[in-house]
């Protein structure tokens with residue numbers, strides 16, 4: 001188990017820049033999401049008013065970070081960039097989706113503790129966006145999978161009330177997906193076909209998902225149901 005405050009010393013970890021905050025006096029503060037360390041705030045001081053790290057501190061950059069833990073702070077010493085996902089910037093919907101996933105992760109992933117499964121999911125989502133998968137499907141998939149990792153994702157298979165299989169579709173309520181009988185007309189209706197779509201989006205393995213999500217798919221179904229997922233995060237608090 002990695003402690004919240006690292007012992008003084010030097011470290012090297014791979015990961016990505018989740019957030020960056022600039023301050024003219026202190027340089028940059030970066031929220032790095034790293035293997036084994038999870039998301040952690042790191043100081044990247046400027047040298048004589050200049051950013052020493054160039055583009056390597058841009059959010060969405062992936063690389064190997066060299067760090068130094070002093071008695072008071074964790075400092076960035078250098079970055080070896082492995083992938084900057086710059087090609088995403090040629091597609092505004094893809095880059096906006098990526099930024100939303102980064103914001104969501106920064107907000108919801110617990111700080112200072114290992115979360116390699118979420119880190120791998122984030123990497124896969126960016127690869128999917130780069131591979132031209134539909135951004136709204138990638139976003140639904142990532143959001144549901146992040147909830148699932150936290151143990152609070154609504155089942156897309158079984159009624160949250162009676163546990164029966166949702167073969168005829170269901171209704172999306174605050175408490176989960178419910179069968180027609182249990183929902184008593186509350187919540188947003190989700191047809192059997194829509195449910196099959198959503199299940200495909202969250203359960204296909206990465207490579208199959210890439211091919212599948214490039215096909216023409218029902219955009220509204222994802223947009224509508226993605227909105228329904230957001231309150232599940234706040235249910236936790």
Ligand SMILES: [Zn+2]
Pocket residue numbers: 159160161162163164178179180181182183
């Ligand atoms: Zn039911």
